[in-house]
Amino acid sequence: MPPMFRFAAKFALALLVGASALHAPNARAVDEKDLLPVDQAFALSAKAVSRDRIELSWRIAPGYYLYRQRTSVEGIEGGVLSMPEGKRKHDEFFGDVETYRESLTATYAGAVAPTATSVALTVKYQGCADLGVCYPPQRRTIDVALPAATASTGDDIFSRRPDASPLIGAAPTVDAQPLPPEQAYKIEAIAADGNTLLLRFTPAPGYYLYRDKTHLQIAGEGLSLGAPRWPQGKDHKDAYFGDVVVYFDQVEVPVPVGRTHARPVDAQLTVSFQGCQDGGICYPVMSRTLPVSLPAGNVGAVTESAAPSNAASTETSLAEDQRLASRLAGKDRAWTLLLFFASGLALAFTPCVLPMVPILSGLIAGRGGRIGAWRAFTLSTVYVLASAVVFTIAGVLAGLLGAAFNLQAAMQNAWVLGAFAGLFVLLSLSMFGLYELQLPAALRARLGAASDQQHGGSWMGVAAMGALSALIVGPCVAPPLMGAVLYIAQTRDPVLGGAALFVLALGMGAPLIAFGIAAGKGMPTSGPWMVAVERVFGFVFLGLAIWMLSRVLPGAATLGLWGLLALGAAVWVFGIGRTPRAKLAARFAALVFGIVGAAQLLGAFAGGHDPLQPLAGVMGEKREGVVFRRIKSVEDLDRELAAARAAGKPLLLDFYADWCVSCKEMEKYTFTEPVVRDALAGYVLLQADVTANDAQDQALMQRFGIIGPPMSLFFHDGEERRNLRLTGFEKTDAFVERVRKGAAQ
Incomplete structure (x- = not known):
């Protein structure tokens, strides 16, 4: 299981092994590829040999050992755990200890209720590898079926449902052999944003999952989880747990994430869950550990209560890029x-x-x-x-x-x-x-x-x-x-x-x-048209060259180049045409090119920059756009966010670059509209110019997990409203609606 493998490799030395383990004189770097997943290093199984005695067995891989003092079992009131004598050694982590290699068989004895058909055991254990790495303490919950007064159990790790037919004797309700847990239940996790995980459960056909038997834990610096927002499930009368809510089909569960810092972080999500085969066996409580990479998010705690939400509302609460990412992770x-x-x-x-x-x-x-x-x-x-x-x-x-x-x-x-x-x-x-x-x-x-x-x-x-x-x-x-x-x-x-x-x-x-x-x-194929086509493409290539340079040249200089190109085209067009009618058409086209070129040159001298409106500045018709205050670093943004929060104002952060074509579209067609300026009147308006793409620009973009402009981020009370994030160009009406949502409480 790669997720558990990564968990052990990354966090074992830091968790519960003490500072002495981290600074031990003999400590050396260990490649995580050299370590087995914990459930392969220490394979645990349990079976009831009688109603008052349960046998627990560990198969221990070569090069690994278990601690006797770190092993315990709970589940039966007054239960006693009996373990054989282990090999004594002086351990650099825990002092004088006893350890087991290759295998360990222990018994857990105690009286259970006469009507009990199973018992849930909580088994705790810890072990290490000879490479010098200790795994964190493990906790497993196993549901062990108890035999009848005159019957004995096999070594199946699954527990029988009371309402299911026996495996022998009468014809069973479910003919198919139960699937391995990994096939019966698939689990995926993806970060919807820096403050939300999207968890997806996929039971196999004929299997279902208990909602209230699912528990989540996250291991990551400064992270905590809120209550999962489960969609509506199916009410089910269960012989084990009474009236419960279960899921037979794939279900997506958003989980709020609280954090003490805003920077991106890699984490491990541990999911404990339980489910059953419809009309067949019930699985013991299972545990999966999934790696998740959270992008930058908003600092804050999460509430413990959350109303159930359905899949449709979950999707509509996501920005467009998040919805597409979620669909890629889906089944369609x-x-x-x-x-x-x-x-x-x-x-x-x-x-x-x-x-x-x-x-x-x-x-x-x-x-x-x-x-x-x-x-x-x-x-x-x-x-x-x-x-x-x-x-x-x-x-x-x-x-x-x-x-x-x-x-x-x-x-x-x-x-x-x-x-x-x-x-x-x-x-x-x-x-x-x-x-x-x-x-x-x-x-x-x-x-x-x-x-x-x-x-x-x-x-x-x-x-x-x-x-x-x-x-x-x-x-x-x-x-x-x-x-x-x-x-x-x-x-x-x-x-x-x-x-x-x-x-x-x-x-x-x-x-x-x-x-x-x-x-x-x-x-x-031949003739004068061939030469004319060459000349046309010559002007087209010159236009592409100017278009490329417009990303780094001043607007007036670019406008002047467009004017010179138009005048050059006018000179060439004026001389083509072999018939009187063709010459007349050519000279009219030359006149048009000449007028356009002259206007663009005049606009360039007047400080204009728009080839389609070269005389806007000359005629005094220049439209005023939204005025942003430029910021450069993460520190600048944090300072502005704190000030906006203190003033009770929403904040818009726009990512811009000179070479970004859609940024120019937003600047020309959206930010110049009066209705947009009016909608943004109550906002703090910031713009990050990432043209240079230097270290500060990259740090600012990496904080929000974006790869470049154009990008518009909306903040309220110091926190980004991720579902409103705009990627690319957007027309006026839609942008105004987005702005109004961003200002709403």
Whole structure:
């Protein structure tokens, strides 16, 4: 059992072995892979040899030993535990002790009620490994069936239900042999957020789980658990426990988590539970230990009472990324992966992904030659698969390593963006034929050959461009991406999480394949159109270069470059056209380009930054946006949260970066709306600029388990309202509703 194995390896030295064990002179580092899970090191079983005597047996693995003084049994009033003499030794942990190796058989004797059919024993024991590591004290509850006055029991560890047919004699109610406990009951745990665990029980068909026989404990620095919020179960008349509530089907249980600190923490959740086979045996109380990784959360205690909630209300209380992560952990995973593919299709038409269309079209179009639908399909598929693989790897690493590793953010610096923009400029110059006019013959031949391979359809070239596009031109942080990364971070399952990221990328790439086929099939084979197409793609590549540089250049400089590009296009368009009608159309288009370019240059000189509204500043029509106060570090945030809490105000924390396209969308289309400014009037407004992606930026993002902007977090009374967290761009009306919920008590 890997969870128990990890529990023993991480906490054994720290729990109940004393400071002397931690600082023993002979102590040495022990690899957790060298240790057995505790239930394999000390396998416990029990059987009743008579109504007043129970035999307990431990099978002890080689290299391990049990302490006699640390072994005890409770369950029968006045019961006496008899144990054989052990091997005496002086133990560095407990002094003079007796130990057992290989096996231990003890008897527990005492009088039980004449009508009792079973007895529940609580067995406590502790042991160590010769490697120098002691396991923490173990506690097991075993329900042992008692024989009738004239019958004897076997060594089955299960107890018979009073209302079940006997195993021999009359025909049994349940023909199938009972399943092993691990197959009969599956348990999963995931952190819904820093203050909530989501526990999932899945009984096998024909088995059920007792609600009130389930108990939870958590081992983690500064963590405590509140009352589980069980959904409605089924009322059941039980021969053992009377009127009880049970669950026959999969059930999800949110569990509040209290904490004394806000930072992320790895913990161990121990779940004790009991269940039965319908019409068959009852299992003894079982225990599972599950690893959970809690992201940063809010400091505070949890209440002990909580009303039951159903699955629907649980899901609606989660943010969108949490719902997607929860669905990945659910049983309808195939449908969830299909949902990720559909989400990718929707993301394909956002400003983050659309720039891939001209890149792929230009690579396939090359020098204007028609390559056919099949060739275009294969090249497009290679481009999409390469980008999907790199996108998946980056997302999986972000989920496993957290905000400290964000490859996409690391690629958004001036040097990388400048190099990528330079590549687009070189590609555009080849489209304009300048290689042949300005470069020496030898260099021209090499560049020409490289250009022919790149543009004419080299699989390696297209794959390389697809991989780079996934990191540099690729999608912004969106709820599906965050949902998959959150699932990987919480479950440490890169396979299913990576599959979700991969199908998300395939969804984003599906329209690109369609565009690529159209580009390959629709290109003319020869003639003046070929030259015109080359020139068009030359301007497109220059536009992509400017778009890349806009992430690091001032807005006015970017607007000026757009103006120069428009004027250059006007000059070229003015000279094309062979017929009078074509010339007239070309000169009209040149006039339009010239006016647009001149307006953009004028707007740039006036300090404008919006290519679609270049004269807004000149005409005095600039719209005022929401004014945020910038913070940089975790300490800055804690100080502002304390001040907002003292003032009784809600707080909005917006994560922003210059290279984040969706951040610019929020800034331009949402934060400039008067209704948004009015809704945020009572808020403390903070913005974390994580453009640099330095250590302070990463620490701030890691506190909340996010991988990058755009992200909007809402706080009330100093605590984040996780269900309101916004990932990506949101339109005005929906954002205003979110803001109003964030301000509500």
